[in-house]
Amino acid sequence: MNLKRRLVILCGLLFCLVLLVSGCSSGGKSSSGGGSGDGKAGTRDSTPHVYVPEASGTGLLGGPPLTLDISHTDQGYLMALYDGSASKANIQITGPDGITYKYFITTPGEYVTLPLTSGSGTYTIAGYENIVDNQYASLYKETIEVTLADELLPYLYPNQYVNFSSESRAVQKASEVVKSASSDLDAVADVYHFVIEHVSYDTEKAETVPAGYLPDVDETLSTGKGICFDYAALTTAMLRSQNIPTRLEIGYSGKIYHAWISVYIEDIGWIDKLIEFTGDAWTRMDPTFASSNENNEKILKYIGDGSNYNLQYLH
Structure with a gap:
């Protein structure tokens, strides 16, 4: 379920x-x-003090149809853009604590902010595109190093949730x-x-x-x-x-x-x-x-x- x-x-x-x-x-x-x-x-x-996520384009991972902007991982987030024709895409983020987070993107053409809540360290990021029902095609799997400017930052920015x-x-x-x-x-x-x-x-x-x-x-x-x-x-x-x-x-x-x-x-x-x-x-x-x-x-x-x-x- x-x-x-x-x-x-x-x-x-x-x-x-x-x-x-x-x-x-x-x-x-x-x-x-x-x-x-x-x-x-x-x-x-x-x-109000609202932190605004940005997709600056200075650091990218993957590519169409599922591109991740990793320009501001030091702030505790990355941004995902899906521009494909499938019903949804899925991004799985596994941080240094070993916990895997699964995020689904259902609105093409709009950046979605995804938090990096496992602290500083090595993150593995995998992208998938929905084929039919619960079947997905693997698009990529990469690792990135994250050094947070402040460990509290992921809990100040807005995100998908x-x-x-x-x-x-x-x-x-x-x-x-x-x-x-x-x-x-x-x-x-x-x-x-x-x-x-x-x-x-x-x-x-x-x-x-x-x-x-x-x-x-x-x-x-x-x-x-x-x-x-x-x-x-x-x-x-x-x-x-x-x-x-x-x-x-x-x-x-x-x-x-x-x-x-x-x-x-x-x-x-x-x-x-x-x-x-x-x-x-x-x-x-x-x-x-x-x-x-x-x-x-x-x-x-x-x-x-x-x-x-x-x-x-x-x-």
């Missing part, structure tokens, strides 16, 4: 499971600790939401609370979402509905646009496939007295569970327990 299809189906099952684990919440959503939300202007600059630009409504909304923040911790709390209070889990979508689904952060924002993939992508886009490194993470929560986020800031403090930022590590946040269970104490403890999560992919 297609990986993304499996994600949304199992995420729906996980949603039901966590409701049973946490029970019906008796408390409302807490905004204590780390949040601003008093309507007053904060001291932190809330101007977290797709946004300076014109995105999600970017503008993030700027509005964090206006009263005086620190990055405040900004994270404000975005987190906004998402869990304004987006509801869409069980119908989870049952009908097509194979190869990718989140549309502006659609999630405007409809106020989504699956775990949508929650994670919207929160990630909003935080990245505020220059806050954020990872969209995919893996297992228990035995169920799921999507959540982790955030890196240098501030030290707590959000809702249960989510701790230490200033030197990635901190897990699960907006899907928090929203579905009204951000109650039991679910926040579940999210905070690393044994409940098994990370497989970063985007």
Whole structure:
């Protein structure tokens, strides 16, 4: 079964499971600790900072019908252009950690940004073109050396899974939401609370979402509905646009496939007295569970327990 299809189906099952684990919440959503939300202007600059991927053409790999621009791998991404006549192309990226990421390109003639999330080192990149059904023809297989200018950069740029630009409504909304923040911790709390209070889990979508689904952060924002993939992508886009490194993470929560986020800031403090930022590590946040269970104490403890999560992919 297609990986993304499996994600949304199992995420729906996980949603039901966590409701049973946490029970019906008796408390409302807490905004204590780390949040601003008093309507007053904060001291932190809330101007959007959107990193823009570029296909400069100074470094290329492959060629028509599937060309990769590797001009800016030091920034943590490469760009793929498919201009063939097949229904889709596939790029597989294996980094120094040995994890293989598979990306599908279904829109010919448009560059797609693909992240390099395995850190600095040797990457093997393979390109394929769809022939029929699930059969693909191999186009090339190459290795490149990547030296990141900063290990956090892959988690600041937009990419295929977290797709946004300076014109995105999600970017503008993030700027509005964090206006009263005086620190990055405040900004994270404000975005987190906004998402869990304004987006509801869409069980119908989870049952009908097509194979190869990718989140549309502006659609999630405007409809106020989504699956775990949508929650994670919207929160990630909003935080990245505020220059806050954020990872969209995919893996297992228990035995169920799921999507959540982790955030890196240098501030030290707590959000809702249960989510701790230490200033030197990635901190897990699960907006899907928090929203579905009204951000109650039991679910926040579940999210905070690393044994409940098994990370497989970063985007």
